[in-house]
Amino acid sequence: MMGRLINKFFIYDSVAPNKANSHHFKNMIIGAQQAGMGIEPPSPYEIKNKYLEMEYKDMEAYVNQQREKWKTYGCTIMSDGWTGPTRLSIINFMVYSKGNNGSMFVKAGKLLMKKCNLYWTSCLTHCIDLMFEDIGKRSSVAEVICNVRKITNFIYNHGWLFAEMRKYCGGDIVQ
Secondary structure, three states: OHHHHHHHHHHHOOOOHHHHHOHHHHHHHHHHHHHOOOOOOOOHHHHHHHHHHHHHHHHHHHHHHHHHHHHHHOEEEEEEEEEOOOOOEEEEEEEEEOOOOHHHHHHHHHHHOOOOOOOOOOOHHHHHHHHHHHHHHOHHHHHHHHHHHHHHHHHHHOHHHHHHHHHHHOOOOOO
16 A cells, blocks of 8 residues: 555656665655654645755755865865756766875775765866877977967067957957
């Protein structure tokens, strides 16, 4: 009986079946079992006000604990949220640690990947920068870059030409 009622909730309210694996869902069922007969579900008002405020305060306390660790470890928690093509909200949490000791980050990344829900990626900006450096070393590209620098310097050193370029380019030109 209970399984059928839960199933109807999942089906008719478009809740993804894998949400049954959520520890929050399991804790809700256990809590309802422990409360026994006659338990009343919270109203929409209570959910979006009273209980949301409680969750916010709990999360704020957790983040404040993490902030204290940032001072020690020199890293920051970042998040990125978006809505996927199925209109499912997705939030990615990342740890950012500024530094340039690549071997240390590789080792830490491999340790993190032992956790099933954590993934390590190298710094995209650094990778792109290294790629551009290598591309810039090619003789054909290096020659073009040299010519572009000469043209740019010429434009910046001649005020009237620089003013005309800004007028037609709609702002500054690349150096």
